[in-house]
Amino acid sequence: MIGALRGLEAIVYKEAIHARRDPMAILFALIMPLLQMTILGVAIDTNIRQIPTVVYDLSGVDGPGGEYGSYDSRALLDRFRSSDTYRIDRYVHSDAELNAALVSGAARVGIKIPADFARNLLRGATAEILLLVDGSDSSVAGQAVNVAGQIGLDESLKRVLPEGARLPIEVRPKLMFNPDSRSPNFFLPGLMAVLTLFVTTMLTAFSIVREKERGTLEQLLVTPIRPLGLLLGKILPYFAFAFAELLVILAFMRLVFLVPVHGSALVFLMLSMSYLFANLALGVLISTKANSQAEAMQLAMLTMLPSIFLSGYIFPRDTMPLIFYLLSYCLPATYMVDISRGVILRGAGLAELWQDAAVLTAMGIAILLLAARRFQRMVV
Amino acid sequence: MEAIRTDNLTRRFGDHIAVDHIHLTVPTGDIFGFLGPNGSGKTVTIKMLTGLLPISAGRAEILGVDVARDPDRVRASIGYMSQKFSLYDDLTVLENLRFYGKAYGLRGADLERRIGDAVDRNALSPYIQRQAGRLSGGWKQRLALGCAMLHAPTILFLDEPTAGIDPVARRQLWDLLFELSAQGMTFFVTTHYMDEAERCTHLAYIYYGHLIAEGTPDALRARPDINPPGTHRFEITAPAITQVLKCLKQWPGVHAATIFGRSVHTLVDAGLAAADLERELALQGLAVESLHPLGPSLEDVFVELTHRHQRELEHSP
Numbered sequence: 001m002i003g004a005l006r007g008l009e010a011i012v013y014k015e016a017i018h019a020r021r022d023p024m025a026i027l028f029a030l031i032m033p034l035l036q037m038t039i040l041g042v043a044i045d046t047n048i049r050q051i052p053t054v055v056y057d058l059s060g061v062d063g064p065g066g067e068y069g070s071y072d073s074r075a076l077l078d079r080f081r082s083s084d085t086y087r088i089d090r091y092v093h094s095d096a097e098l099n100a101a102l103v104s105g106a107a108r109v110g111i112k113i114p115a116d117f118a119r120n121l122l123r124g125a126t127a128e129i130l131l132l133v134d135g136s137d138s139s140v141a142g143q144a145v146n147v148a149g150q151i152g153l154d155e156s157l158k159r160v161l162p163e164g165a166r167l168p169i170e171v172r173p174k175l176m177f178n179p180d181s182r183s184p185n186f187f188l189p190g191l192m193a194v195l196t197l198f199v200t201t202m203l204t205a206f207s208i209v210r211e212k213e214r215g216t217l218e219q220l221l222v223t224p225i226r227p228l229g230l231l232l233g234k235i236l237p238y239f240a241f242a243f244a245e246l247l248v249i250l251a252f253m254r255l256v257f258l259v260p261v262h263g264s265a266l267v268f269l270m271l272s273m274s275y276l277f278a279n280l281a282l283g284v285l286i287s288t289k290a291n292s293q294a295e296a297m298q299l300a301m302l303t304m305l306p307s308i309f310l311s312g313y314i315f316p317r318d319t320m321p322l323i324f325y326l327l328s329y330c331l332p333a334t335y336m337v338d339i340s341r342g343v344i345l346r347g348a349g350l351a352e353l354w355q356d357a358a359v360l361t362a363m364g365i366a367i368l369l370l371a372a373r374r375f376q377r378m379v380v
Numbered sequence: 381m382e383a384i385r386t387d388n389l390t391r392r393f394g395d396h397i398a399v400d401h402i403h404l405t406v407p408t409g410d411i412f413g414f415l416g417p418n419g420s421g422k423t424v425t426i427k428m429l430t431g432l433l434p435i436s437a438g439r440a441e442i443l444g445v446d447v448a449r450d451p452d453r454v455r456a457s458i459g460y461m462s463q464k465f466s467l468y469d470d471l472t473v474l475e476n477l478r479f480y481g482k483a484y485g486l487r488g489a490d491l492e493r494r495i496g497d498a499v500d501r502n503a504l505s506p507y508i509q510r511q512a513g514r515l516s517g518g519w520k521q522r523l524a525l526g527c528a529m530l531h532a533p534t535i536l537f538l539d540e541p542t543a544g545i546d547p548v549a550r551r552q553l554w555d556l557l558f559e560l561s562a563q564g565m566t567f568f569v570t571t572h573y574m575d576e577a578e579r580c581t582h583l584a585y586i587y588y589g590h591l592i593a594e595g596t597p598d599a600l601r602a603r604p605d606i607n608p609p610g611t612h613r614f615e616i617t618a619p620a621i622t623q624v625l626k627c628l629k630q631w632p633g634v635h636a637a638t639i640f641g642r643s644v645h646t647l648v649d650a651g652l653a654a655a656d657l658e659r660e661l662a663l664q665g666l667a668v669e670s671l672h673p674l675g676p677s678l679e680d681v682f683v684e685l686t687h688r689h690q691r692e693l694e695h696s697p
Contacts, residue, residue, distance in 0.1 A: 010482030014468065014475075021470040021511075219466040219527075222430050223483040224455045 007225025011233025015207075019237060029203065030245055033195035034252055040191055041257050046183045048143040050087040053080070053109040054101045057091060059117040070118035076129070076155065080111070085147040098132065108134040109144050177262065177345045184257045189344040190313040192249055193275070193336035197307055199245055200276055203238045204283030205296045208375075213292060227375040231368060234287075235280045242276045243269075262347030271343070271353055274360035275336040281367040282332070288374045307333035335360050381444050383408045383535050383566040384429060388438030391424050398424045400589035401438060406582065408534075411557060411567045413580030415682065421589045422570040423463060426537050429568070430460045443534060456484070459528035463539040465520045469513030473504055473523055476512055477530060484531035498526035501556065518549030525553070535566045542576065554579060574679045585682055592689050593681070600681050605688070607676060610650045611635060614657065615674040617643040620666055627664050638683055645680055 019026055055077060057069035069077075080086045086109060092098045101107040110132035120127035131148050135141045157167070178185045208231075211217040220230065246269065253259045261268070282303060290296035309315065310324055311333035317325055328334045335356040342348035342356075384406035391399040399421040406412045416422050427433035429440055431451040440447045442454045467476045477498055481491045499505050502522040507515060512523060521541060528536060542550045554576065557567055561581075569580065577583055578597055585593040593600060600606075607613075618624045625644050628637040637646040648657070654671050661668055676684075 006485070007483055010479055013482055014471065014479045017471055017475055018468070214469075215462065215464045215466040216468060218432060218462050219460070220483070221432055222455055222458065222460040223480070224452055224485065225483050 004226050005229040005232060007223065007229035008233045008236075010225065011230055012236050015234060015237040019241070026241065029199050029241070030248065033199060033245065033249055036195060037188065037191060037249065037252060038256075041184050041188055041253075044183055044187055046139075046186065047181055048140055049084050051085060051109050051140060051144055052107045053086040053088045053111060054098060054107040055088055055091050055111045055113070056093070056095070056098045057111075057113045058115040059113050069113060072118045072121050072127075073113045076113075076151075077111070079151050079155065080148070083147050083151060085143060102132055102134055105134070108137070108140055177347075182259075184253075185259050185345065188253045188257055188259050189340040190311075190337045192246075192253065193311065193333050193340050194308055194313055195249060196242060196246055196272075196276065196336075197279055197304060197333055200238065200242045200279035201283040201286070201300050201304060202297075203242070204234055204280045205286040205290070205300045206293055207234045207238075208284065208287035209290045209293055209296045227372040228368075231284050231288075231371055231375065234284060235277070235368075238280055239273075239276055242280065243273065246272055246276065259344065261344050263343035263349055265343075267349050267353075268339070268343040271339045271350075271357045272336065274357040274364065275332055275339070278332040278360045278364035278367065281364045281371065285367050285371040285374070288371050307331045310334070311337045313337050332360055332363055381408065382406060382441075383410065384412075384440070384442055384568060386429075386438065386440045389425070389428060389435065389440050390437040391421075391428055391433060392436045397589050399428070399586075402586065402589075402591040404584060404591070404594075406566065406568060408566050409561060409564050410582050411561050411569065411580045413577050413583045414568060414570045414586065415572075415577055415583060416570075416586035417588075419588075420586050422586060423539055425586070426460070426539050426568070426570065430458060430537055431455060432460075456531070457534045459531070459533035459536040461521075461524045461528045461536070461538045461541055463543065465524060467512050467520070467524055467527060470511055472509050472511050473499075473515070474508040476523060476527055480527040481530050486531060494530055494532070498530050501529075501559075502526045518545045518552075521545055521549065521553060525556070529560070529565075533565070535568065536560075538567060538569045540570050540572070542571065542573065550576075574677065577678050583678070585685060587686055587689055590689065593685050597678055600678065601676050603681065606681050606684055608635075611647050612650055613645065613647050613674045613676060613680070614654060614671055615640075615643050615645055616657070616661075616671045617669040618661070618666060619669070623664075624661060624666055624668075627661065627666065631660070636684060636687075638680070640677075640679070645674060645677070647680075647684075 057073050057077075059070040059073045077088060081088055088111075089107060092101060092110075095112075098110045098112060102110050110130075112130040112132065114128065114130070117127045117129065129152075131145070133141045133144045161167075175181055208217070211220065250261075250265065250268070254261060283300065286296055286299045286303070290299055306327070307313075310317070310320070310328040311331055312328065313333065317328050317334070320328065339353050339356050342353050382405050384404060386402060386404045388401040388403065389399060390397065390401050402425070414422055414425065424433060428435050429442065429447060431447050431454055435448055443457055445453050445457075447454050468479070471479065474495070477495045478491070481487075481495060486494060499508060502525060504519070504522060504526060507519060507523075512520065515523060525538075525541070528538075542553060545553070550573075557569075558579075561567060569576070571577060580597065582596055583594070583600060584591055593603075595603075616624060616628075621639060621642055621644060625637055625639055628634045628644065628646050633649040633652050635647040635649075637644050654673070658668055658671055
């Protein structure tokens with residue numbers, strides 16, 4: 001075993017000096033994730049509020065185009081306003097105008113109240129309103145339809161039920177782990193997995209290919225350094241760096257975005273090490289395959305994009321088609337998103353999450369051995 | 381035991397044969413010069429001997445150890461300095477040395493002693509804190525040599541060690557090679573420079589994958605096929621040297637003529653004396669500054685052997 005790692009100490013010595021001589025790269029690698037976290041943490045709000053809405057109300061006594069509509073339609077629109085989901089920007093005066101507002105994107109929702117709305121209500125017939133929803137953003141559309149349906153149902157019940165009557169069934173939802181539904185709480189733990197992915201994979205993806213480009217690799221290959229010693233020697237210094245980076249991101253998330261950590265931070269850091277290791281190993285594998293730094297960059301991108309979309313960080317994995325669902329099991333980020341949300345949001349511990357860490361460690365070892373074998377073949 | 385021995389050493393790249401069944405024997409303590417034009421297979425041969433390139437066919441032994449079978453044992457006993465500077469620009473001289481020492485498993489007092497030795501031998505002490513990328517060509521070369529010999533290898537492979545460095549640095553490097561060679565180190569050196577070839581103890585000449593000559597510089601110069609019986613060689617210096625060459629090439633009795641700077645080296649029948657040549661040139665209206673007999677230079681030897689080899693290739697089916 002010691003024989004297989006020969007040269008490890010020498011490589012660690014050298015890599016540590018490289019890192020010291022290039023403080024800009026290190027600083028950049030440290031600052032970038034914080035910057036991205038700030039942007040995403042502030043900008044992204046998954047709670048949909050204040051959807052721009054236009055109204056075409058024909059139910060007023062002064063006929064089509066009436067500014068104020070009827071008493072009943074105004075009451076209904078007030079319910080829409082107070083839901084906080086819709087923001088009624090303006091009234092329009094024709095179907096064409098209503099349509100144009102949606103096509104141009106100025107409004108996401110159009111409410112059309114027909115002329116017989118108030119009359120039908122009065123008669124006890126069904127009074128219909130038309131809700132036009134821009135379906136190009138599915139989460140906004142879903143929210144707009146759901147809340148409108150809820151308002152319609154509420155208003156109907158109020159009219160049908162006798163005064164003072166109670167509903168036979170009432171569902172009382174309670175959001176666990178994130179009671180206020182704060183977006184950063186949900187988003188940032190997952191984002192952490194993605195941000196560390198970028199930094200770690202990139203750090204090692206360049207490490208070997210840079211030596212190939214500069215011609216220094218050849219000189220290394222005539223020394224008795226063994227492939228595993230070389231590759232692990234490339235990983236270790238960056239492992240220390242990535243760990244420091246993770247600490248900074250965690251602190252930043254906790255102190256700046258005030259995301260509560262429900263589980264143990266120590267357990268989190270322990271479990272995350274397996275993720276850092278797996279990514280660094282992946283970077284090294286990329287590095288043995290690529291012939292130039294540009295190629296390494298492209299290969300790294302190729303592995304990183306699926307991690308962003310399939311790891312469950314953005315889209316829930318449960319609704320993916322089977323093939324992508326299975327593919328997501330091959331991505332280290334999937335396990336890290338689980339660890340991160342598990343510890344930070346749900347307060348889970350080693351007992352619940354050790355399997356994720358075990359899989360990541362196994363992945364890392366397998367990838368590293370694969371890289372060493374590829375590397376062995378480059379040399380005699 | 382020989383330092384290096386190859387049998388039918390061959391390297392193919394697809395259909396192309398870069399090194400074609402070469403046999404080499406390098407005695408211990410030798411400064412072995414490996415010559416040949418660019419792209420003729422010198423670097424490929426070195427890479428096979430140092431274990432950087434797999435051998436396609438044949439075998440190579442370093443100090444009796446098969447390179448393909450036990451590359452690790454071979455690596456411990458050889459040093460290699462590649463054509464291109466291949467140390468770390470952002471590491472200082474001292475850090476580069478320390479890194480290579482560690483890479484060869486040296487540590488502690490032994491490591492420090494050997495670093496000190498490498499620094500002294502290569503006169504690197506004024507620069508030990510300087511980053512390697514800021515050294516000039518000659519000093520880079522010294523550092524590379526220092527790193528390559530840090531682990532006291534028995535054999536050092538130097539691939540064009542003097543390409544692109546100034547003449548003074550070149551001479552100093554060779555002085556160091558002689559000194560180390562006297563202490564028993566073996567050198568395998570590729571070069572383009574004929575004056576460097578003259579300083580080697582043995583030479584081999586490779587031409588597009590074929591080994592076409594081998595021996596000591598004296599033995600190569602004395603080869604009967606270079607000095608055929610009934611011929612002798614002259615050096616003619618003249619102002620209009622290209623016309624002189626053109627004339628010579630048309631005459632019967634002239635076997636070969638090649639320009640070297642301002643003069644022509646020519647191999648002619650013994651029947652043609654110096655006076656005959658001078659008279660004939662004068663008849664063509666060509667003045668001659670000097671004309672005297674000459675032994676073959678190594679360059680003559682290699683030019684002649686190359687021509688002959690080309691002719692053989694053309695005539696072979």
